[in-house]
Amino acid sequence: MGYLLFLGLVVGGTILILVALRLTAPSRKGPWQSVVLLTAASGQAETEVWRSALRAAGVWVRVQNVGDFGWYGASSYGYELWVREKDIELARRVLGIG
Numbered sequence: 001m002g003y004l005l006f007l008g009l010v011v012g013g014t015i016l017i018l019v020a021l022r023l024t025a026p027s028r029k030g031p032w033q034s035v036v037l038l039t040a041a042s043g044q045a046e047t048e049v050w051r052s053a054l055r056a057a058g059v060w061v062r063v064q065n066v067g068d069f070g071w072y073g074a075s076s077y078g079y080e081l082w083v084r085e086k087d088i089e090l091a092r093r094v095l096g097i098g
Contacts, residue, residue, distance in 0.1 A: 035062065035082045038091050047079040050095055057094045059087045 038061075041047040047063055054061045060083065067078020083091045092098070 034085045036085050036088055038081045038083045038088065039095065039097060040066075041079040041081065043078065047081070050081060053094050054081070054083070054091055057090060059091045059094065060084055061091070 039050075041050060051061050051063060062082040064080045064082060065078060066080055
């Protein structure tokens with residue numbers, strides 16, 4: 001009986017510690033930031049060139065594939081490039097977009 005009580009305390013205590021650590025851990029996502037559509041690219045090569053240029057300038061960029069529909073066909077602008085709202089002017093200068 002004493003062994004089961006000891007085992008219950010060890011397991012229960014471990015679970016409580018793990019839950020407490022999880023609840024007090026800082027968020028990995030950081031503050032929420034809005035993103036805006038910068039431009040659309042017609043192909044993967046163009047997308048990669050633009051993404052590399054933006055990253056080299058220190059701009060966070062997210063690429064969204066919007067052109068592969070499979071059953072419907074491909075769009076002429078298959079990729080969208082999204083940047084943080086605070087970086088939109090820098091991103092436009094990097095890509096030469098007016």
